Amino acid sequence: MSASNIKSVQKTSSAAAVSGRTRLLGVYFTNTATASSVTLKDGGSSGTARLSLITPASAGSQDLIIPDMGILFEDGIYITFGSAEVTSVTLLFEGGAAA
Numbered sequence: 001m002s003a004s005n006i007k008s009v010q011k012t013s014s015a016a017a018v019s020g021r022t023r024l025l026g027v028y029f030t031n032t033a034t035a036s037s038v039t040l041k042d043g044g045s046s047g048t049a050r051l052s053l054i055t056p057a058s059a060g061s062q063d064l065i066i067p068d069m070g071i072l073f074e075d076g077i078y079i080t081f082g083s084a085e086v087t088s089v090t091l092l093f094e095g096g097a098a099a
Contacts, residue, residue, distance in 0.1 A: 009098035010090045011079050016044070017089075018077040022096030023070035024051065028063040029089045031055040037082030038089055043075035055086055070094070 006025060009017050017040075029038055035057040041047040050071050056062070076096060079089055 006092055006094055007096075007098060008090055008092050010088055012088050014045070014079060014081045016076060016099040017079045017091055018073070018093055018096040019099045020076055020096035022073050022077060022093045024066060024073060024077060024091060024093050025070040026063065026065045026092035027051070027053065027089065028061065028092075029053070029055065030061045030087045031059065032085045032087065033057060033059040034083075034085045036085035038086055039080040039082070040071075040073075040091075041078040041080060042073045044078050045080065047075065047078060055082075 011017050036055045038053045039049050040051040042050050050073060077091060
């Protein structure tokens with residue numbers, strides 16, 4: 001059993017996803033048959049990109065489990081959708097609060 005309190009949040013468009021200091025542990029996203037991208041930024045829409053993902057050019061879903069202690073976001077997580085081809089993103093995180 002994990003000693004941590006893992007939380008999740010889902011977004012369907014570019015927006016603040018998590019507020020406060022947090023560690024990203026996993027990402028799940030769904031997309032259409034056209035390639036696109038998802039960028040996770042530290043500190044808001046103009047913040048530092050900590051993770052950028054390119055979606056495949058085939059409809060479906062993908063997941064990414066981040067090893068070790070995850071990726072640290074000091075000032076929250078902001079999701080930027082590259083286009084409407086990404087239909088949803090779910091983040092698994094520890095610390096912070098869903099926005």
